[in-house]
Amino acid sequence: MAARNTRLMRCTPDDLFAVLSDGWLYPVWVVGAARMRDVDPEWPQEGALIHHSLGVWPVMVHDTTEMVEWDPPRLVRLRPKAGPLGRGVIRFDVRPHGDGIAVTISEEPVSGLPAVLPGILWRPLLTLRNHECLNRLAALAEGRREERERGELEARPHTPEPSEGEASPQAEHDSADADI
Numbered sequence: 001m002a003a004r005n006t007r008l009m010r011c012t013p014d015d016l017f018a019v020l021s022d023g024w025l026y027p028v029w030v031v032g033a034a035r036m037r038d039v040d041p042e043w044p045q046e047g048a049l050i051h052h053s054l055g056v057w058p059v060m061v062h063d064t065t066e067m068v069e070w071d072p073p074r075l076v077r078l079r080p081k082a083g084p085l086g087r088g089v090i091r092f093d094v095r096p097h098g099d100g101i102a103v104t105i106s107e108e109p110v111s112g113l114p115a116v117l118p119g120i121l122w123r124p125l126l127t128l129r130n131h132e133c134l135n136r137l138a139a140l141a142e143g144r145r146e147e148r149e150r151g152e153l154e155a156r157p158h159t160p161e162p163s164e165g166e167a168s169p170q171a172e173h174d175s176a177d178a179d180i
Contacts, residue, residue, distance in 0.1 A: 013073030045165035086112015
């Protein structure tokens with residue numbers, strides 16, 4: 001069973017998806033991501049990759065996250081790789097809630113050491129990590145809303161629509177194996 005967290009955000013789905021569509025922001029909201037190395041020009045098209053590093057210098061792991069499913073304003077599914085820690089699947093479900101949105105993040109390891117350990121060992125750690133990821137993501141999306149309302153929005157004025165693209169067979173397999 002996946003680790004799940006939900007957070008209410010005072011913004012629109014478009015504000016959130018605009019943040020998620022900017023691959024260069026990944027290390028700002030993902031706990032553990034240290035820096036970006038590259039973002040495929042097609043991001044957030046399905047199958048596109050962002051290239052990031054995890055850890056703290058001098059111990060850095062260079063890896064990627066693949067977009068598996070991009071369906072604004074409802075759903076995003078990612079498949080991150082973390083070197084020897086293996087691969088995982090992350091899903092964001094977004095739904096309206098009052099004057100904002102409710103965002104649920106679900107994450108499950110599908111390979112590597114965490115995938116073979118009992119969930120009681122890895123689930124609490126992912127729950128804590130993803131709690132902070134949602135807090136950081138909310139700060140970015142709510143900040144975007146404030147800029148938009150003041151008429152000062154310059155970056156990513158529109159959320160990219162889903163376009164032709166296809167996740168890799170391994171990412172599709174990993175997503176099917178995950179309980180999310």
